[in-house]
Amino acid sequence: MSTAVPATEKLSPEAAARVARRAAQISVAAAAFLILLKTWAWLASGSVAILAALADSTLDLAASLFTYFAVRLAATPPDRNHRFGHGKAEAFAGLFQAGLVMVSAALILVEALQRLINPQPLEAAPQALAVMGISMLVSIGVVMAQSRAIAATGSLAVRGDRAHYLSDLAANGAVIIGILGAAYAGLAWADTAAAVFVTVWLALGAWDIARAAADHLMDREAPESLRTHVRELTLAEQGLRGVHDLRTRLSGPYVHVQFHADLDPDMSLEAAHRIIVAAEQRIRAEYPNADVIIHPDPRGRAEPHGLPAFGERRDDRGGAPDAPQHEK
Numbered sequence: 001m002s003t004a005v006p007a008t009e010k011l012s013p014e015a016a017a018r019v020a021r022r023a024a025q026i027s028v029a030a031a032a033f034l035i036l037l038k039t040w041a042w043l044a045s046g047s048v049a050i051l052a053a054l055a056d057s058t059l060d061l062a063a064s065l066f067t068y069f070a071v072r073l074a075a076t077p078p079d080r081n082h083r084f085g086h087g088k089a090e091a092f093a094g095l096f097q098a099g100l101v102m103v104s105a106a107l108i109l110v111e112a113l114q115r116l117i118n119p120q121p122l123e124a125a126p127q128a129l130a131v132m133g134i135s136m137l138v139s140i141g142v143v144m145a146q147s148r149a150i151a152a153t154g155s156l157a158v159r160g161d162r163a164h165y166l167s168d169l170a171a172n173g174a175v176i177i178g179i180l181g182a183a184y185a186g187l188a189w190a191d192t193a194a195a196v197f198v199t200v201w202l203a204l205g206a207w208d209i210a211r212a213a214a215d216h217l218m219d220r221e222a223p224e225s226l227r228t229h230v231r232e233l234t235l236a237e238q239g240l241r242g243v244h245d246l247r248t249r250l251s252g253p254y255v256h257v258q259f260h261a262d263l264d265p266d267m268s269l270e271a272a273h274r275i276i277v278a279a280e281q282r283i284r285a286e287y288p289n290a291d292v293i294i295h296p297d298p299r300g301r302a303e304p305h306g307l308p309a310f311g312e313r314r315d316d317r318g319g320a321p322d323a324p325q326h327e328k
Contacts, residue, residue: 016075016152016153016155016253016289017071017072017074017075017153017253019148019149019152019153020071020075020149020153020155020157020158020253021068021071021072022145022149023145023146023148023149023150023155023158023161024064024067024068024071024157024158024161025068026142026145026146027060027064027067027142027145027146027161027165028061028064028065028068030138030139030141030142030165031057031058031060031061031064032061033138034057034060034135034138034139035054035057035058035061037131037134037135038050038053038054038057038131038135039054040131041054041127041128041131041132042054044127044128045127045128047128050128050131050132051108051195053132053135053172053198055104055107055108056104056108056198056202057135058104059100059101059103059104060161060165062100063093063096063097063100063101063161064161066093066096066097067093067097067157067158067161070089070090070092070093070157071089071090071093071155071157071158071252073086073089074086074087074088074089074090074157074251074252074253075252075253084251084254084256084291085251085252085254085291086252087250087251087252087253087254088216088217088251088252089157089252090155090157090216090252090253091213091214091216091217091252092213092217093157093213094157094159094209094210094212094213094216095209095210095213095214095217097161097163097206097209098206098207098209098210098213099206099210101202101203101205101206101209102202102203102206104202105198105199105200105202105203105206106199108195108198108199108202109195109196109199113192129176129180132172132176133176135172136169136172136173139165139169139172140169142162142165143162143165143166143169146158146159146161146162146165147162150162153253155252155253157252159209159212163205163208163209166205177194181193181194216250216251219249219250220249220250221247221248221249222248222249222250222255226248226255226287227246227248229286230246230248230257230259230283230287231243231246233279233282233283233286234259234261234279234282234283234294236282237275237278237279237282238275239263239264239267239271239275240261240262240263240275240279241262241263241264241299242261242262242299243259243260243261243262244259244260244262244297245259245260246258246259247259253289254289254290254291255287255289255290255291256290256291256293257283257287257290257291257292257293258292258293258294258295259294259295260294260295260296260297261275261276261279261294261295261296261297262297262298262299263275263296263297263298263299264298264299265298265299265300272296275296276294276296279294280292280294
């Protein structure tokens, strides 16, 4: 299942937000340009495949605008009514994008089936092919910029937006094949077949985006690589004997981490505090976007506490202990 992967680069939430906004601005400009280009090509050729690509670019523009505002909101600092921040805005952007793509796919499919029943000849095929070639080059440039932003920030909203442009690449390739088949090989059905292929591709992409957004909203655990690294960083702190009940969740540019740490039961409160703060700083040095909460437990003397339903009833190696397990 697809999940949003948090950034591993040492970027602050503010820096990550700037990178994500810049990627969104690039995609907005590209989508607006492609809409104008494909509108002219569709009016000149009458190709239903180009109409499908035009509809996709129109939704790309709407999704990119939504993404731009979502990443701005997600980076807004916590306030009195949103103590955990506004990071979930990126997941809502992903769901919005998925819904737009599904609607687009359905409309294109209806138009393609109608054209299959009543086929029409294509006109201005060379111009249409040139337009689709330019569209592919623009989409490649946008995907490269978005990929760099995702590598730096892990933004779910930008990841969803990139899915649109990746689908554009496949869609544009299918449209070019359809136009070539219909205009030069006498295959009147090729244009419609290309449009149907685009709708299937869009629907699959929408499903992937929706699943990732749902994971985000349902507080799915961060990738195991991050959880393992957090444990390693914590246990590297001198005086910290173990970690249990580790819980993580992603929220836009932030990753929330909380766990119980085992300490010497005879340690003073001041000494325990120093170790906990040092462990938190060690984690945040690697993940500046992390909100870390650590609860100290006296090793060997801790009594069960907290809501049982949210305890780590099953450890990360597949066991099913009756009590929380200390990870050494």
